[in-house]
Amino acid sequence: MIRLLGALLACLTVGAALAVAVLWRPLPVEDLPLRVTSRLAEAGAGHAVTAVLLDFRAYDTLLEVAVLLVAVVVAMALREAQPDGPDRMGLANPLLRAVMGWLLPLLLLMAAYLLWAGSSRPGGAFQAGSVLAASGVLLRLAGVGFNWLDNPLRLRAVLVLGLAVFVAVGVSTLIGGRQFLDYPHEIAADLILVIELALTLSIGLALVSLFQLAPPQHTGPHLPDRRRRTRR
Amino acid sequence: MSGGAWYAWVGVALSTLGFFGFVVHRHLVRRLLAFNIMGSGCFLLLVGLAGDGRAIDPVAQALVLTGIVVAVASTALALVLLRRWYRVSGESVLPEDV
Numbered sequence: 037m038i039r040l041l042g043a044l045l046a047c048l049t050v051g052a053a054l055a056v057a058v059l060w061r062p063l064p065v066e067d068l069p070l071r072v073t074s075r076l077a078e079a080g081a082g083h084a085v086t087a088v089l090l091d092f093r094a095y096d097t098l099l100e101v102a103v104l105l106v107a108v109v110v111a112m113a114l115r116e117a118q119p120d121g122p123d124r125m126g127l128a129n130p131l132l133r134a135v136m137g138w139l140l141p142l143l144l145l146m147a148a149y150l151l152w153a154g155s156s157r158p159g160g161a162f163q164a165g166s167v168l169a170a171s172g173v174l175l176r177l178a179g180v181g182f183n184w185l186d187n188p189l190r191l192r193a194v195l196v197l198g199l200a201v202f203v204a205v206g207v208s209t210l211i212g213g214r215q216f217l218d219y220p221h222e223i224a225a226d227l228i229l230v231i232e233l234a235l236t237l238s239i240g241l242a243l244v245s246l247f248q249l250a251p252p253q254h255t256g257p258h259l260p261d262r263r264r265r266t267r268r
Numbered sequence: 269m270s271g272g273a274w275y276a277w278v279g280v281a282l283s284t285l286g287f288f289g290f291v292v293h294r295h296l297v298r299r300l301l302a303f304n305i306m307g308s309g310c311f312l313l314l315v316g317l318a319g320d321g322r323a324i325d326p327v328a329q330a331l332v333l334t335g336i337v338v339a340v341a342s343t344a345l346a347l348v349l350l351r352r353w354y355r356v357s358g359e360s361v362l363p364e365d366v
Contacts, residue, residue, distance in 0.1 A: 043291040051284035084326035246344035
C-alpha cells in the first residue's frame with residue numbers, strides 16, 4: 037500500500053515536471069526545418085528525413101547501426117556461455133505455413149518498395165529492414181530455416197555488412213580529402229542507396245537474430261526437426 | 269491547441285503512465301513493457317513539440333527514428349537477458365526487488 041502511494045506520488049511529480057517543461061518551453065533559437073530545406077539540394081536524398089539521417093547527421097545513424105550490432109553480439113555471447121538445446125522454435129501449424137506462402141512475396145515487395153521510396157518520400161533502410169525482419173520472424177515461426185545462414189561465418193558477414201559498408205564509405209571520403217562521411221555531391225545519391233541497401237540486409241538479419249537468440253524454454257513438447265523443406 | 273501540442277500532451281501522459289508502471293511492477297516483462305511505453309511517450313513528446321506551429325522538423329523526426337531503432341535493439345536484448353535469467357533461476361523477478 038505504502039509502495040503504491042509512493043509510486044503514485046513519484047509519478048505525479050514526474051508528470052507535473054514534464055507538464056511544466058512543456059508549458060514553459062523556450063522558443064527554438066534556430067529554424068532547423070528551414071535550414072534543412074535550404075540545403076536539401078546539396079544532399080544525396082530528396083526526402084528531408086532521409087537526407088538528415090544519411091547525409092547531414094550520418095554519424096548518428098552509423099553509431100545507431102553499431103548499437104544494433106553490439107546488441108546482437110551480446111546476445112550471441114550469452115548463447116556461447118549458455119548453449120541452447122535443439123532448435124524447436126517452429127510451430128507445427130499448417131495454416132501458418134499456408135498463409136506464409138501468400139504473405140512472404142508481399143512482405144518482400146513491401147520491403148523493397150520502402151527501401152526504394154526512402155529517397156523521395158517516407159521510407160528508408162530501417163523501415164525496410166524491419167519489414168524484412170518481420171518476414172524472417174514469421175518464417176522462423178513457421179519452422180522454415182535459412183540453411184544458407186546456418187554457417188556462422190556467413191551469418192556474421194551479413195550482420196556486419198551494413199556497418200562495414202557505412203564505415204568504408206566514410207573512410208573513402210576521408211581518403212578523398214573530404215570530411216568523414218562528407219559525400220561528393222555527384223555520387224551522393226548512389227552512395228546513400230548502396231549504404232541503405234547494405235543497412236537493410238544487416239538490420240533485418242540483426243532483428244531476426246535477436247529473436248532467434250532468445251533461448252527456448254525447457255518445458256514444452258519437442259517438435260520434429262523441420263528445418264529442411266518438407267512441403268510436397 | 270494545435271496538432272503538435274496535442275501529441276506532446278499525449279506524450280506527457282504516456283511517459284507518466286509508463287513511469288508509474290515501471291515503479292509499481294516487479295515482474296520483469298511488465299517492467300520492460302512499462303519502460304517501452306515511457307519511451308514511446310518521450311518520442312511522441314519530441315515529435316509533437318518539434319512540429320508545434322511550424323513546418324515538420326526533419327531533424328527531430330530523424331532523431332526519433334534513431335531513438336526507435338535503439339529502443340527496439342535494447343528491448344530485444346532485454347528480452348534475451350530475461351529469458352536467460354528465467355532459464356537460470358526459474359524466476360521472473362530480480363532477488364533484490366522482492
